[in-house]
Amino acid sequence: MNARILATLVAGAALLAVPAHAEEKTTGDKPAAAADYQPNSATKRFTGTFGGRTVNYTATVAEQVLKDDKGTPKAAIVTTAYVAEPRDPSRPVTFLFNGGPGSASVWLQMGAFGPKRVAIPSDARDDGAPPYPILDNPDSLLDVTDLVFIDPVGTGWSHVIGDTDPKDYWGVSQDAKSVAQVIRQWLNENGRWNSPKFLGGESYGTTRSAAVVNEFEGGYNDVSLNGVILISTVLDFAAGAETEGAELGYITTLPSFAATALYHGKAQAHSVEQFVEEARQFAIGPYAAFLLKGQKASAEERLAVRHELARFTGLSEVFLENADLRVTSGRFYKELLRDRGLTVGRLDSRYMGKDYDNAGEHPDNDPSFYGIDGGYTAAVNAFMRDTVGYKTDRQYITIGGVNDWDWRLKGGRDTNAYLNVAPYLGRALRENSGLRIYVGQGWYDFATPFFAAEYALSRTGIPQDRIQFHYYDAGHMMYVRDEDRTKLSRDIRDFIRNR
Known part of the structure; x- marks a missing residue:
């Protein structure tokens, strides 16, 4: 398996909001060792217009604390949730993350689907130096779904607690288990178990999506999904391996x-x-x-x-x-x-x-x-710290915060052959008649080539009638091109509405 392919599958994102009134609260970082660890959080209310509809919503940046069987805190995974007000338990909720592995959700959050976005050149030019415009994002999906962006351990501000080894979370299966746990906890805390649910990732985030689907629907304690959103897809790593x-x-x-x-x-x-x-x-x-x-x-x-x-x-x-x-x-x-x-x-x-x-x-x-990294890093720090009010001394890690990733799949066939998580999606489609898959690919993406995605999802055992492909005139992060960000938003908005 080509190490460069495995190490650098990346992606991106957008959000911020119009100034508003509001309920605002925040707590600072607590010592990351005590058994009585108190999670850090910040909340603020905003108003914005998305998809032509005005939405009042709450932005919450919060640590979701993962504990072991004895109740000892092991890790704090930061989520950024945008929830429409008044709250509606029947409204769809979409969980999103980027890839890497080792990439925070800044790219999808500050580039594509959040209520604000950072404006970088749309014509494939370098983003230059600050200040970078942070704009209202009418292409945000908040008119049709609540949004929860997840930063896995080692990305963003997410971290282990005490003497926990971060490698406990750095692997295909380990990572998926922790992300699935975070989503379950969020559903518990927000009363959203019967909401329509969508799961979405970009780049390695599509690998993570398939692995999380397996955590959700591979047993009997299900979290059933309405849809999986795959942006710049990599599922079968042999399909792109450049090995002699x-x-x-x-x-x-x-x-x-x-x-x-x-x-x-x-x-x-x-x-x-x-x-x-x-x-x-x-x-x-x-x-x-x-x-x-x-x-x-x-x-x-x-x-x-x-x-x-x-x-x-x-x-x-x-x-x-x-x-x-x-x-x-x-x-x-x-x-x-x-x-x-x-x-x-x-x-x-x-x-x-x-x-x-x-x-x-x-x-x-x-x-x-x-050509894009400076603008995104500046925007996510400015928004989270200064606008929402999240207080922390930690550095926000946009990408590169993990190492020694465990590429082995736990349990399953062909564990020692090559990494292919597409069969997880095939099984979920066969066993959940309400599940659909959206696939978005850029023509000019070599990190996750579109033909490799088509190949992986056309294999035997994967029903074809509930998979839809969409193509864009840009690359891996197609939303950096203004026209494609709008098209991507429209395509996914339709996907969610047509559940």
Whole structure:
């Protein structure tokens, strides 16, 4: 399994609110060791207009304390909840998180669905230096659902308590168990057990979503869901692995190469939709057959495949031949615009960067990540601390707060083969007739390529009639593009309404 793929699956978010009157309370950090640990929290009321509807709502930033069987506090996971007033137990509630693993929910919260968002350039330019505009977000989903953003242990302000080892929470199954526990506690405390429930994640957050679904619906003590929202999906990690001898990743990445080449003028087609469909068919047809034959492929097959690869990727046949007709994504980022002295982004290949020099095989950095991170970090701290009034001396960790992640699945088949959580969703769909799945993918996303998501969710055992795909003209965090943020909001709003 490619360590770089596993380590850097990221995502993003939006929120803030119009100034208002209000009930306001806050408690400071307490010592993180005592058995009588008191959770930190802050609450404030606001009013905003979302989806054309004016909504009064309460913003609550609060630590959800997880305890062991003896009642000893083990971890404090921070949730940020936006709940419409007056409260309605029959109103939908949506639980959201980002990925990483090790990413806080700042991206989805301050970029897409919260009541405020940070404004960064919509046209794939760097976000520059502060101050960053923090704007009302009419694309927030608060008109149709209450929202609860979750920061797992090691992200945001979430932390272990006392001598608890944070690694107890750093793994596919361990993380899912803790997030499921947080959601159960929130339902208890807010009287929302019979509310329509939606679960949503971005990037590794989609992996987490499937694992949490398994925690909820894999036994008999169910938390039944109405819908799962997958944004920039990664479920089957073999589908994108760039490892010697593994061929599937070249197949699932090719349509993303084609979309990017077309965007930057290195290929010709009438539309991105038409071109990626041609690339899909070539990838699963002649290209897949060629790769599976390995060194037994004929010279004629090799020549035909090389010619088509050049057309789809915008790369020269000489370069393709030198790469043995197997181009890794890192090489593509560096090579596509080498003649212009530029690289393209991984999270969003619309972004272009300038390296120290034009030599080498891989970019110095990802211009689509350093092009957005400053604005989000500033906005989440300004809103939570200064507007809502959450008092803490802790640093807000946007991404990178975990290590030594345990990628093994607990229980289940093929534990020692490769990580694939898609079967969790297949089982849930088979056993919950009211469950539906929304999948949102950007054409220009190499962290979680759209064709890999399509592949993972089309496997046997996964009912197809309640899965819907939507595509966007941006990358991993499609909501950084204004038009796509509005489309994403509209698509998910319809998904929730049509439960």
